Amino acid sequence: xxxxxxxxxxxxxxxxxxxxxxxxxxxxxxxxxxxxxxxxxxxxxxxxxxxxxxxxxxxxxxxxxxxxxxxxxxxxxxxxxxxxxxxxxxxxxxxxxxxxxxxxxxxxxxxxxxxxxxxxxxxxxxxxxxxxxxxxxxxxxxxxxxxxxxxxxxxxxxxxxxxxxxxxxxxxxxxxxxxxxxxxxxxxxxxxxxxxxxxxxxxxxxxxxxxxxxxxxxxxxxxxxxxxxxxxxxxxxxxxxxxxxxxxxxxxxxxxxxxxxxxxxxxxxxxxxxxxxxxxxxxxxxxxxxxxxxxxxxxxxxxxxxxxxxxxxxxxxxxxxxxxxxxxxxxxxxxxxxxxxxxxxxxxxxxxxxxxxxxxxxxxxxxxxxxxx
Numbered sequence: 588x589x590x591x592x593x594x595x596x597x598x599x600x601x602x603x604x605x606x607x608x609x610x611x612x613x614x615x616x617x618x619x620x621x622x623x624x625x626x627x628x629x630x631x632x633x634x635x636x637x638x639x640x641x642x643x644x645x646x647x648x649x650x651x652x653x654x655x656x657x658x659x660x661x662x663x664x665x666x667x668x669x670x671x672x673x674x675x676x677x678x679x680x681x682x683x684x685x686x687x688x689x690x691x692x693x694x695x696x697x698x699x700x701x702x703x704x705x706x707x708x709x710x711x712x713x714x715x716x717x718x719x720x721x722x723x724x725x726x727x728x729x730x731x732x733x734x735x736x737x738x739x740x741x742x743x744x745x746x747x748x749x750x751x752x753x754x755x756x757x758x759x760x761x762x763x764x765x766x767x768x769x770x771x772x773x774x775x776x777x778x779x780x781x782x783x784x785x786x787x788x789x790x791x792x793x794x795x796x797x798x799x800x801x802x803x804x805x806x807x808x809x810x811x812x813x814x815x816x817x818x819x820x821x822x823x824x825x826x827x828x829x830x831x832x833x834x835x836x837x838x839x840x841x842x843x844x845x846x847x848x849x850x851x852x853x854x855x856x857x858x859x860x861x862x863x864x865x866x867x868x869x870x871x872x873x874x875x876x877x878x879x880x881x882x883x884x885x886x887x888x889x890x891x892x893x894x895x896x897x898x899x900x901x902x903x904x905x906x907x908x909x910x911x912x913x914x915x916x917x918x919x920x921x922x923x924x925x926x927x928x929x930x931x932x933x934x935x936x937x938x939x940x941x942x943x944x945x946x947x948x949x950x951x952x953x954x955x956x957x958x959x960x
Contacts, residue, residue: 589629591622599639606650617646667724674717681710692753695907700754707750711743730781738774741766745806752809757882763806771803833866854935861931868924872909872916879908 591599599621603614621642629638688702719739723732744766751759775796782792840859877888909918 589626589631589635591625595635596622602639602643620646667721670717670721674714674721677709677713677717681706681714685710689753703750703753707746707753711746711750715739715743715746734774734777734781738770738778741770741774745770763809767803767806771800771807775799775803837863858932858935861928865924865928868916868921872921875916876909 596618600614600618603617608614608617621639624642624645625635625638628642629635684702684706686706688699688704688706691697691699691702716739719736722735722739744762746766748759748762748764748766751757751762778799779792779796782788783796785792837859840855874885874888877883877891878885881888881891883891908914909916911917912919
């Protein structure tokens with residue numbers, strides 16, 4: 588059995604390098620294989636170089652560097668298939684979590700916010716980046732790679748902006764506006780221009796362009812989904828009229844109270860105090876609602892004109908707060924205060940004639956307001 592010397596090993600290694608194999612690990616693996624074959628198969632009396640030249644073609648079809656190409660492909664496609672598998676999993680998981688989160692949010696179930704955030708994050712920072720990476724591997728044209736990269740970056744901005752808007756977080760509109768504007772007026776024209784001139788891509792390019800423009804238009808329409816200005820104006824007029832009625836009623840009640848006898852005066856005063864307390868609580872709820880939905884402070888909220896408000900942005904969060912019994916200002920507490928106020932009127936002992944004469948219930952809309960609540 589022939590023993591390969593160090594000089595012969597170096598000769599084999601130099602020949603492997605000369606044949607185009609540049610990866611060091613692959614060089615040494617080939618060297619080990621060739622040396623094993625020589626030591627086990629080389630007959631006595633045969634020259635080393637002659638036997639080496641006869642066995643080296645076993646490792647390739649045309650040239651030895653094919654091994655390097657095949658090894659690189661194996662490494663590349665191993666990562667490629669792993670990325671595709673991760674892409675499928677991330678896409679399914681993010682879609683399911685987002686859909687479940689939307690359903691939970693619709694029915695006010697626990698865990699809606701967690702599902703929406705996790706679904707949005709996995710879609711924005713796992714699914715979409717993997718699509719960008721795979722597109723860069725598939726597309727041969729550098730222009731197509733650049734255009735797709737720009738488009739998916741804007742898509743990430745849009746998806747993050749939608750998630751922020753669903754969660755009523757700040758910067759939501761800015762993220763959506765930047766993302767949608769860049770997508771519609773940046774990516775879509777580039778996509779159309781770079782692909783419409785290719786006959787094999789023309790039809791798909793036209794269809795995809797129309798779909799993307801339509802989706803962008805619908806998303807733009809979501810920025811201000813509040814009431815129309817006619818509804819806002821009617822609310823403003825109704826609100827102002829109610830406040831004027833309350834103020835006028837209180838002023839008239841104060842004037843009438845001065846004319847009452849002491850016994851009746853105490854009863855009416857109790858009703859007035861209960862009415863003032865209820866009015867104060869309702870005003871606090873009004874101010875807190877404006878602070879919650881309009882991102883302003885209490886000073887501005889107290890005087891904010893209803894026509895300048897942006898409706899529908901944080902209505903869900905406001906509803907959750909008003910229905911939370913642990914909050915200082917909530918609907919259940921308001922209902923109890925209305926019941927207490929009605930009880931005060933009953934316990935005052937004032938007759939219907941006294942109430943009708945001394946207390947302007949129609950102006951205050953007290954008993955009717957309590958029943959409707």
